[in-house]
Amino acid sequence: HVQLVESGGGSVQAGGSLRLSCAASGDTRSSYCMGWWRQAPGKERERVASMFTSGRAIYYADSVKGRFTISQDRSKNTLFLQMNVLKPEDTAMYYCAANLPVCDIQAVTKHVHWGQGTQVTVS
Numbered sequence: 001h002v003q004l005v006e007s008g009g010g011s012v013q014a015g016g017s018l019r020l021s022c023a024a025s026g027d028t029r030s031s032y033c034m035g036w037w038r039q040a041p042g043k044e045r046e047r048v049a050s051m052f053t054s055g056r057a058i059y060y061a062d063s064v065k066g067r068f069t070i071s072q073d074r075s076k077n078t079l080f081l082q083m084n085v086l087k088p089e090d091t092a093m094y095y096c097a098a099n100l101p102v103c104d105i106q107a108v109t110k111h112v113h114w115g116q117g118t119q120v121t122v123s
Helices: none
Strands: 002-008 011-012 018-026 033-039 044-051 057-061 068-074 078-083 092-098 120-123
Touching: 002 044, 002 092, 018 033, 018 092, 033 068, 033 120, 044 068, 057 092
Parallel strands: 011 120
Antiparallel strands: 002 018, 018 078, 033 044, 033 092, 044 057, 068 078, 092 120
């Protein structure tokens, strides 16, 4: 069983920055792709960024390219999302995801593990 715990959310003004962390525990060996997703009120959950845990490729949604950076510390089983130049439209609950079926497109299965989410509010 995999557990994901996000942290680092908060309220910032437009143009500000936040760094989200996702601490993973449990059996993560089979999780070849991890990522960050977000869900704004009244909208569907969408992929923000994802990466192969091997580090061989990283993918971003067009809306965050050039502003967000996904990274990992494999020694600590932690995934990060550095968010710069935040905009009001980035306001959402941000979720860490493990065991994503693919890394380069938006897709989920019932086998994806999700964290509880961390709220990001940009005003």
